[in-house]
Amino acid sequence: MSESPPQNNQITVMLQQARKGDSAAGRRVFEVLVTDLVAAARNLMTSERTAHTLQPTALINEACVRLMQQDVVQSAENRRYLFAAANRAMQQVLVDHARSRNAAKRGGEVQRLPMDVLLDNFETENGVEFSKLHTALEALEADSPRQREVVEHRYFGGFSVEETAQLMGLGTATVKRDWKLARAKLYATLTQVRE
Incomplete structure (x- = not known):
């Protein structure tokens, strides 16, 4: 039986505990964050075929790496900051990938990467x-x-x-x-x- 997600104020309390050195609270916050990133990535891929599981995974993994590099669990003051940082990290991953993809197109050599399908889907759906x-x-x-x-x-x-x-x-x-x-x-x- 899986544990229910923490309530809004519980996340803020866990963040405060993590900032005081409670590594278990920090891990739990990061688990909540990853769950949020999975939901956000799925939201971006709503019309994509279910077989494309690698694309959101690549996006989530890269966003998590960036969040760990920023030490977001230690720097987040509250739930609002935490989720804003997660959304920004995911957007930045997509922006960086879109820019490098566009640069590669201009250079003539295009190698399709997992996030290309995600970006193609997003750009097609949103025009x-x-x-x-x-x-x-x-x-x-x-x-x-x-x-x-x-x-x-x-x-x-x-x-x-x-x-x-x-x-x-x-x-x-x-x-x-x-x-x-x-x-x-x-x-x-x-x-x-x-x-």
């Missing part, structure tokens, strides 16, 4: 290159860091409006409004990029 979306997200953050965070939790993390509101300490009406405004701003930015 935008991931690197251009990342640029639009950076512009959104300059305008409204909170709206970018809402996008990250809703879109990349796969959280519902209610889960995002609880994670960020906001009302659901605020999250709905930020989500709507952020999507409009991203659309406007991406439309300008295409022209």
